[in-house]
Every structure is written in C-alpha cells, then in structure tokens.
Amino acid sequence: MLKDLKEFLLRGNVIDLAVGVIIANAFGAIVTSLITDVITPLFLNPILKAAKLEQISQLKWNGIAYGNFLSAVINFLVIGTVLFFIVKSAEKAQSLAKKKEEVEEAPAGPTELEVLQEIKALLAEKK
Template sequence: MLKEFKEFAMRGNVVDLAIGVVLGGAFGAIITGLVEGIINPIIGALTAGITIDELSANIAGVDMKYGMVLSAILKFIIIAFVIFLVVKAINKAKKPEAEPDPTTKVCPFCKTDIPIEATRCPNCTSELKA
C-alpha cells in the first residue's frame, strides 16, 4: 500500500497540482495584501474613512457585513483576471502544433474522400490526375 501511495504521489499531475495549490495560496495572500493595503485605503480616503470591509447594514438588530462579501468578490475578480492574462500569455507563447500530412483527398468529380495515393476514384471510377 505504501508503494502504491508513493507511485500516486510522484505521478506528474499530482505534483503539478500540489505546486499549483501552493502557488495559488501565495498568490491569494498577495492579492489580499493588495486589496487590504492599497485598494481599501484609497476607497477609505475617497469615502471619508469607510473601507469596503466596514460596509454593513443593520437589519432587525443584526449587522449584515456585506462589505466583506464585496471585498471577497473584488479579490476574486483580480485573481481571475490575472490568471486569464497568464493563461493567455502561455497560449500565445506555445508553438502551434503542426498539421499532420493529409491521408485523403477529395475526388473532383464525385466529391468523396479517397486515399491520397489513389489514381482512380473507387466510387465513381474517374481517373485522377497525379
């Protein structure tokens, strides 16, 4: 059982996932610092000292802190946008895969697919030029 677990843990996609989780957590901490350290104070300066996290509504004697939800949504949007930019850059950097050589061609007479080496169409028996 220990051997099976070692094989599972050392599989490439599991290691990649673990690295992604660790980097995602670190990136989340950076975004939290950005929102709480820079964006919230800017909003506080523009709104007489009220930051996003402090927004709340008192309903039937209970404080509904909707500002915390707004802050979480802002963090999510920033993270999603950065991930979008990273994936877009990676896709752009990838070399396009070469198209495989065709194995069939279209008969100019009956418009059916035939082997590329064919000199006569097996469907309409037309003679094909090389």
C-alpha cells in the same frame, strides 16, 4: 500499498497540482495584500471616510453587513483578471510552440541533386 502511494505521489500530475496549489495560496496572499494595502487606501478610503467608517468590513445597509463580501468580490475580480491573462499568455505560447513544431515537421522538398537526378532519368527514358 505503500508502493502504490509512492507511485501516485511521484506521478507528474500530482506534483504539478501540489505546486499549483502552493503557488495559488501564495498568490492569494499577494492579492489580499494588494486589496488591503493598496486598493482600499487609494480608492475606497475616500468612500469609507465619507461614510464615516474605518474599515471596509464595517459597511452595512439596513443591517446587512456587506463590507467583507465586497472585499471578497474585489479579490475575486483581481484574481480572475490576472488568471485570465496568465491563461491567455500560456495558450499563446503553446500555439506558437505548436506552429514551430509543425514547421519543423513539414517534409523537406527534394534537394537540388534529387531534382537533377529525376530530370536525368526522364531524359534517359525519352532517348
């Protein structure tokens, strides 16, 4: 049983998934910091000050606290946009690599020597 577990854990897909989860967690922290420390002060603070609030989490409408939800939506949009560009870039790189493989795999035409030998053989047949 331990052997099966070891094989499962050392399989490429599991390791790739683990690395992806760790990177996604770190990326989430970066985006949260971007929203909290950059976007909110630059763009939302004037709106918050006009509403006489200190933090986005204090936003309310008819008793409904929607500030945290708004922050989560902004995080989602930023992460979604960045991931979209990452996926598009990866797809482009894969398609370029595939095209390069196709070009390399294309059968080479006959060499000059082979063509000349064919001509010689055809001429010999006609005689």
